[in-house]
Structure formats: C-alpha cells, structure tokens
Amino acid sequence: MPARRTKTAPTNPRAASASRIRPDFSQELAALMAGDVPVAGADEVGRGPWAGPVVAAAVILDPDRVPNGLDDSKKLTAPQREALFDVICATAEVSVAFAPPARIDGHNIRQATLWALSRATAGLPRRPRLLLVDGNDLPPVSCVARAIIGGDGLVASIAAASIVAKVTRDRLMASLGLAHPGYGFERHMGYGTPEHQQALETLGVCRHHRTSFAPIRARLAPAAE
Incomplete structure (x- = not known):
C-alpha cells in the first residue's frame, strides 16, 4: 500500500523566528496524542559542497528527555552542536545514512x-x-510523511536530526582532510571556498569530488580533451 504523504503550508521563517526562539516539541506531542507513535524527524546536510557525501539523519526523541537547546544546526556553534550530539545520541533513537x-x-x-x-x-x-x-x-518512506519548510528551526526532532547530520558530516570531512592533505576539507567541509578552488588548481580532482557539479566538471574537461 503506497505511503500517505502530506505537506504543510509554507511557513514564513521571519514570522516563525519572531514567535519562537527555539524549536519545540509541540508538533510531535500533537501527533503522539493522536496515536501516531513513534514520531521521527529527518534532515540532511551537504547538498551544496563540491566534495564529500550528503549525510541524512532521522531521530525519534524520547518525549520525557527532549534535550534542552535544540536548534537549527546552522544557528549553533561547533561546541554547542558537539555537546547536543552526545545528548541526542544518549537519549534518542538515531539513524544516519550517506549518499x-x-x-x-x-x-x-x-x-x-x-x-x-x-x-x-x-x-x-x-x-x-x-x-x-x-x-x-x-x-519515499513507508509511513505518513510531512514536509515542513524551515522545520529545523521549528520542530525539535528535525532540529535534532540536523545536528546529528551536521556533526557526523563535519567529522567525516575532517577525516578526509587528514587522508587527502592540501585540500582543506577539514576547514571548508567541501564547499567551494577560495582555498578549495586553489587546491583544485594545485592538486586536481580527487575521488571524493562530485564530478557532476559544474566547477568540478569544468576542471575535468581539459583533461578529457
């Protein structure tokens, strides 16, 4: 039986930020009260970089142990993300996948x-x-799914997933930086910074680059010719 999927109406991020400082557990609580148990949040990081994977995370928070300080991972400092990552992994059900x-x-x-x-x-x-x-x-999932624009700044479980995905990917890119010195992966996380562009000029493309992305494809074209 195909999954039933819904979408919420677009959320105005400015209006949301004015009414809520941090994501809360209200949407999950409403679903739990309606019998939708369990409720998970999902998010990904790494769509834009020129190198490395996309990392996705899904999190089921314990209603009795929702971590304090959850927020969109982009709004948190690295130490805040690291601390929350440990709390989330200790109190919630967590899954991570890599593309x-x-x-x-x-x-x-x-x-x-x-x-x-x-x-x-x-x-x-x-x-x-x-x-x-x-x-x-x-x-494509085998359950009801709801898309929420700006959800990582509104919904606790999505914020938790964004933190898990971000910390996981940053750690992976730091490891790739050690394995492939000179590219600076541990600093720019694969994004198209001036440092990364200069490294490509000097070192060329490595196996962790996305060859379908225009800046990488353009650097491969002269070699192919």
Whole structure:
C-alpha cells in the first residue's frame, strides 16, 4: 500500500523566528496524542559542497528527555552542536545514512538526498508512524510523511536530526582532510571556498569530488580533451 504523504503550508521563517526562539516539541506531542507513535524527524546536510557525501539523519526523541537547546544546526556553534550530539545520541533513537559522490553523480543531488533520507528513516530501531522532514520535498518512506519548510528551526526532532547530520558530516570531512592533505576539507567541509578552488588548481580532482557539479566538471574537461 503506497505511503500517505502530506505537506504543510509554507511557513514564513521571519514570522516563525519572531514567535519562537527555539524549536519545540509541540508538533510531535500533537501527533503522539493522536496515536501516531513513534514520531521521527529527518534532515540532511551537504547538498551544496563540491566534495564529500550528503549525510541524512532521522531521530525519534524520547518525549520525557527532549534535550534542552535544540536548534537549527546552522544557528549553533561547533561546541554547542558537539555537546547536543552526545545528548541526542544518549537519549534518542538515531539513524544516519550517506549518499556518496558516486550516487550524487549517478542520479542527481535531489534524488541522492531523498535516497539518503529514506535510508536514514529505514535504519531507525522502530518504524515511525509519522515522519517530519525539513524542506518541501518528501523521501519515499513507508509511513505518513510531512514536509515542513524551515522545520529545523521549528520542530525539535528535525532540529535534532540536523545536528546529528551536521556533526557526523563535519567529522567525516575532517577525516578526509587528514587522508587527502592540501585540500582543506577539514576547514571548508567541501564547499567551494577560495582555498578549495586553489587546491583544485594545485592538486586536481580527487575521488571524493562530485564530478557532476559544474566547477568540478569544468576542471575535468581539459583533461578529457
């Protein structure tokens, strides 16, 4: 039976920020009271970089142990994310999935991202009855799914997923920086910074670059010719 999926009306981020300083657990609580148990939140990081994977996370928060200080991972400092990552992993059900450059190049960034979100959701210890996803696009999942624009700044479980995904990807890119010195992956996390552009001029493209992305494809074209 195909999954039933819904979308919320677009949320005005400015109005939301004025009414809520931090994400809260209200949407999850409403779903739990309606019998949708468990409720998961999902988010991803790494759509824009020129190198490295997209990392998706899905999180089922314990209603009795929702961590304090949850927020959109982009609004937190690295030490805050690290501390919350440990708390989330200690108190919640967490699953992470990776869409490597080969999948991104073989399909496209959108399809690779949705695949990673689907894999992360499927990897949870319990199958959710409801999945809350950041953005306006829904992955193929075997449960009801709801897309929430700006959800990582509104919904506690999505914020938790954004933190888990961000910390996981940053740690991975730091490891790639050690394995491939000179690119600066540990500093720019694969994004197209001037440092990264200069490294490409000097070192060329490595196997962790996304060859379907225009800046990388352009550097491969002269070699192919």
